[in-house]
Amino acid sequence: NAGVTQTPKFQVLKTGQSMTLQCAQDMNHNSMYWYRQDPGMGLRLIYYSASEGTTDKGEVPNGYNVSRLNKREFSLRLESAAPSQTSVYFCASSLTGVSTEAFFGQGTRLTVV
Amino acid sequence: DQQVKQNSPSLSVQEGRISILNCDYTNSMFDYFLWYKKYPAEGPTFLISISSIKDKNEDGRFTVFLNKSAKHLSLHIVPSQPGDSAVYFCAATLMEYGNKLVFGAGTILRVKS
Numbered sequence: 211n212a213g214v215t216q217t218p219k220f221q222v223l224k225t226g227q228s229m230t231l232q233c234a235q236d237m238n239h240n241s242m243y244w245y246r247q248d249p250g251m252g253l254r255l256i257y258y259s260a261s262e263g264t265t266d267k268g269e270v271p272n273g274y275n276v277s278r279l280n281k282r283e284f285s286l287r288l289e290s291a292a293p294s295q296t297s298v299y300f301c302a303s304s305l306t307g308v309s310t311e312a313f314f315g316q317g318t319r320l321t322v323v
Numbered sequence: 324d325q326q327v328k329q330n331s332p333s334l335s336v337q338e339g340r341i342s343i344l345n346c347d348y349t350n351s352m353f354d355y356f357l358w359y360k361k362y363p364a365e366g367p368t369f370l371i372s373i374s375s376i377k378d379k380n381e382d383g384r385f386t387v388f389l390n391k392s393a394k395h396l397s398l399h400i401v402p403s404q405p406g407d408s409a410v411y412f413c414a415a416t417l418m419e420y421g422n423k424l425v426f427g428a429g430t431i432l433r434v435k436s
Contacts, residue, residue, distance in 0.1 A: 214366070241422065243423065243424070245426075250332070250428055251428060252327075252329075252412060252426040252427050252428040252429050253367070253412065253424075253426040254426070255423055255424070255425075258423055260422075268423065300366055300367070302366075302424075304422070306422065311357065311369045311372065312369070312424055313369070314359075314366030314367045314368070315366050316364070316365055316366050317364070317365070317366055
């Protein structure tokens with residue numbers, strides 16, 4: 211079972227470069243999320259998509275854009291990378307409902323120099 | 324303003340003893356609370372959850388206790404095993420927020436053999 215798959219696993223960018231982080235889930239989940247993890251900060255929500263065709267800002271959306279391409283795929287784009295975006299990024303998915311166990315991908319370690 | 328707080332960055336416990344991880348929250352409207360476990364270079368994995376209408380949930384060696392009046396929950400691991408060494412994240416959800424997970428900063432648990 212693949213679950214949630216993120217690509218790439220590692221990336222180094224120069225300041226100002228752009229890139230897209232890809233995420234796909236095969237569990238037929240309605241909701242998908244992008245989080246970033248920074249030391250001492252836990253996981254903070256960047257953007258989420260409650261269902262196909264909808265996206266909403268989370269806690270730290272500045273500098274990012276997202277696309278819910280279809281039910282399976284949810285991509286995160288950095289248009290002009292900044293050193294402050296150096297972080298580990300996690301994609302997650304869940305069924306809609308009160309009991310919201312989310313399943314996470316393995317993460318993308320991004321360094322912006 | 325962090326709505327979910329884990330005030331202990333780390334905890335060290337002897338194998339076979341009890342591990343108690345604590346979590347405080349500020350929003351009394353949270354519907355569900357979850358604990359996630361994270362190993363290095365992996366995504367978080369769901370461990371156990373509790374509804375806001377309950378005060379205890381048990382799953383094998385793991386028990387979560389919820390004290391709504393104190394806005395406090397705790398995760399008990401008995402007995403602790405070296406394989407339990409990981410980062411533990413407390414999280415909460417609110418249907419009004421679209422069931423997004425709000426995470427604490429995490430606690431590093433080290434179980435010594």
